[in-house]
Amino acid sequence: MKRCLVAFAIAASLFAPVAHADDALEAKVRAYVPVVSLAKVCDIRINDATLGDHRAVLEAVKSDPNADKLAFRVHYETQTAYIKARDGGKRVAFCKDFIAANSQYAKARVTAVVEDHMSHVSTNVQKAIAYNVCGANTSAKLSKADWKPYALTKKMLEIEHKLAKENAETNGWNVTEETTAVTEQFCAAVKTR
Template sequence: MIQIKMGARQPPKEFAAISCSTRFLGWALRDWVAALLCAIGHRDPNPTAACGSVIWSMSSMKRCLAAFAIAASLFVPVTHANDALEAKVRAYVPVVSLAKVCDLRINDATSGDHRAMLEAVKSDPNANKLAYRLHYETQTAYIKARDGGQRVAFCKDFIAANSQYAKARFTAVVEDHMSDVSTSVQKAIAHNVCGAPPVKLSKADWKPYAQIKKMLQIEHKLAKENAETNGWNVTEETTAVTEQFCAAIKTR
């Protein structure tokens, strides 16, 4: 089962109003800058707020002109960048682009390569143009799936295709917690939540067992609240949490 925590974090509010192409394309640039220049290097849960964006400080007319200039540039054929750099751009840009909306945790190796890639892109116009284009296309695909009621499936498939670079955040959190508890606690959780065979717990195991169960309850609550707030399918969102939780336990 592919692990994906759906609904624990809200996507940017701008996603809700993509009927205005100017606003969406303006946002595409803003989120590209925030995601690729800030998300990896900042601990702020809202990197776009931490870094800001030039385009949103412009007048309405300037934003309009800038957005359509961006739109035009996205669809101009891109001359090949350096092959090695192009490969990294194609690998890392989509993953970072969806890190927030699909709640991904990017692994350390990818984070380091991504930072180096950003530096190289600055001096390669072709790679820079390719990066903008890939970000736009990735976000467009996500929005189409989300608006069609396929958000959970889309993110599951995306993580499966990019599992060497990132995994669902909650899966990583669960795996970290599982490494700190006994095998008996892991088996007890697997029984209680995932339908595995029963196991007896010692007195010392009850506290960590209760803590992990509490963590799962909190994540379910967050998934339900975010689904209700954003108009997503509540059952799909909460079920995805359980699936991710159980998949993480099975990897231990």
């Protein structure tokens, strides 16, 4: 019985309100821990500034027991919310909402990769992809030099679809939702160019 009480006391102390954590540190923990916690499962690319800030927060948390407890609790709550959404068949919607709410720290990895790629291709290639893949209203004529980057861009989308399908099948997720989400992320990146 004593062991159960000790375990309960330890668990209760982990989730006790954080009374004396530094306010600035607490705000950073609440901002950065969820983003890093969901980076892999929501296929997020975190910007370099956020990664640097997160490392600094982790160092600061080591010397503040209240902030350490808060970081653990925030990570636990974030993972629990994700698992609940995933198990309820709402993984894609949860991740989309999470990325939108934390866009200053991270964006969908596919979106980030495509934005980077599109910054290196001609405007005609961008317009042709927007028209042929994303349903934009205006088409573009491709020069002979534009055909290779255009084909590579379409190949990039095919690879991302294949990866999404494999991930979905491996993890028991909805394949159509996963591949549709990839297309939406791809087109979101194309439209920002």
